[in-house]
Amino acid sequence: AQSVSQHNHHVILSEAASLELGCNYSYGGTVNLFWYVQYPGQHLQLLLKYFSGDPLVKGIKGFEAEFIKSKFSFNLRKPSVQWSDTAEYFCAAWFSGNTPLVFGKGTRLSVIA
């Protein structure tokens, strides 16, 4: 079955540390990939998306993600996190032939001063 896996349940970082959140999907066909962020008490916001082309995707707020087809991965990165990045991060995929997005379970990021 098509699925999305996020390996880290909870990540705690100090301000200015670098961030990498893992995301893997299981599907051999065409896939569109997304990272969403959910700040406490707020709704999901799209951070970035990959449809095709350059596998390194730049998003908002200094985030980027790299699509590595051979590894079925779409990891999220940020060189230097801020306290305001404290949130839940969801990786999602749209698999060709299906309509709904498939979400990972999310990674809670806590950034401490």
Place this chain on the structure above:
Amino acid sequence: NAGVMQNPRHLVRRRGQEARLRCSPMKGHSHVYWYRQLPEEGLKFMVYLQKENIIDESGMPKERFSAEFPKEGPSILRIQQVVRGDSAAYFCASSSGSSSYEQYFGPGTRLTVT
């Protein structure tokens, strides 16, 4: 340019009551999706609707849950005879017909069943 709107934002129901959640898609969008987020879980797809049609309800529980998207007005997710396990955040997303993978999410309705 209004985004996806959901109301109410918070809903408290006693066991056995009915819950009605509303979703107004973005202007120009005719496709609506409902997702449920249980504690410590990601979002799970429930149902996909176009105007007056249910396209995919493979994620909907077989009993007590129903959804509609009438020709006029918002999409409604209805939960009859709620139980404690229905407590969750319910998110609605919308898309245009040409790009169903590009879904925009509403703020969600947090349902608490007491």
